[in-house]
Amino acid sequence: MNKRPANMTLAAATPPPDLEDIEVPLLVEAIYRRWGYDFRDYAPGSLKRRVQRIVELEGLASVSALQERVLRDPACLQRFLDQATVSVTSMFRDPSFYRAFRAVAVPLLKRRRALRLWHAGCAGGEEVYSMAILLHEEGLLGRSRIYATDIDQAALDAAKEGIYPLAKMQEYTRNYQAAGGAAEFSGYYRAGHGHVAMHADLAQRVVWAQHNLVTDASFNEFHLILCRNVMIYFNPHLQEHVHRLLYASLAEDGLLVLGRQESLQLTPHEACFQVLDSREKIYQRVC
Numbered sequence: 001m002n003k004r005p006a007n008m009t010l011a012a013a014t015p016p017p018d019l020e021d022i023e024v025p026l027l028v029e030a031i032y033r034r035w036g037y038d039f040r041d042y043a044p045g046s047l048k049r050r051v052q053r054i055v056e057l058e059g060l061a062s063v064s065a066l067q068e069r070v071l072r073d074p075a076c077l078q079r080f081l082d083q084a085t086v087s088v089t090s091m092f093r094d095p096s097f098y099r100a101f102r103a104v105a106v107p108l109l110k111r112r113r114a115l116r117l118w119h120a121g122c123a124g125g126e127e128v129y130s131m132a133i134l135l136h137e138e139g140l141l142g143r144s145r146i147y148a149t150d151i152d153q154a155a156l157d158a159a160k161e162g163i164y165p166l167a168k169m170q171e172y173t174r175n176y177q178a179a180g181g182a183a184e185f186s187g188y189y190r191a192g193h194g195h196v197a198m199h200a201d202l203a204q205r206v207v208w209a210q211h212n213l214v215t216d217a218s219f220n221e222f223h224l225i226l227c228r229n230v231m232i233y234f235n236p237h238l239q240e241h242v243h244r245l246l247y248a249s250l251a252e253d254g255l256l257v258l259g260r261q262e263s264l265q266l267t268p269h270e271a272c273f274q275v276l277d278s279r280e281k282i283y284q285r286v287c
Helices: 010-014 019-035 044-057 064-070 074-084 094-108 126-137 153-160 166-178 235-249
Strands: 115-120 145-149 162-165 189-192 193-198 206-210 224-228 248-260 272-277 280-283
Touching: 019 044, 019 064, 019 074, 019 145, 044 064, 044 074, 064 074, 074 153, 094 166, 094 224, 094 248, 094 272, 094 280, 115 126, 126 145, 145 153, 153 162, 153 206, 162 166, 166 189, 166 193, 224 235, 235 248
Parallel strands: 115 145, 115 224, 145 206, 224 248
Antiparallel strands: 162 193, 189 193, 248 280, 272 280
16 A cells, blocks of 8 residues: 655645746846846835736746846846836926925025935936926026936936927926926927927936946935935835945935835934925935
């Protein structure tokens, strides 16, 4: 009489893991080892959804098939970055933030003769141009240097061009007006052939550069850092790492801006910040 192995009942009762829950960590480990881009501490649920979307766009049958392609094809890697790092943004997104920024941050910035700003995770540049417009209207753009960085070089290249769909301008105009804009928004761009081009003088004070918050170090000391809606895609370990990086990059009385769903609570340097606006997550470093 054949005996059933002792562990057969237990194995049969335990559901097998989702195959993609095995494949996705292998994929991001492979990308890190091959190309140096580190997605290993991104929030698992969000990353898995994005990877599934990339598999679909590539016309592949599995995450493992995507791994084989992305390891061998730099063009596939770029497409992966375009999708994996995509963020929802628009000009003057969350208008109440810009109103609060004018009220609590601008008076502090006006005390400085020169300003260094870091816009971390700038994506397609919409929020960089929004801040440039605000600084221009407040008389601060001429004394500012804005460092706009992102992990995705293709996104940076597009941001440098400053070209956006004309169809978006009605929405952006409403946002601008609700954000306390002091002029005609159409005066900041020229339109043609279904697109608009932002005026070049808005970007004269902008330095566009590739920077990876996960693997790269601090590169300057800033009076203002904007890192809005970036860390919501990171797990707690990576969030702590980025908070340390931002703190190390901020002048002693500099300003830090996060997204509404982000917070300094339980971060390594929480006690070193004063809250200027709790809803819009505007903070000032005090130690």
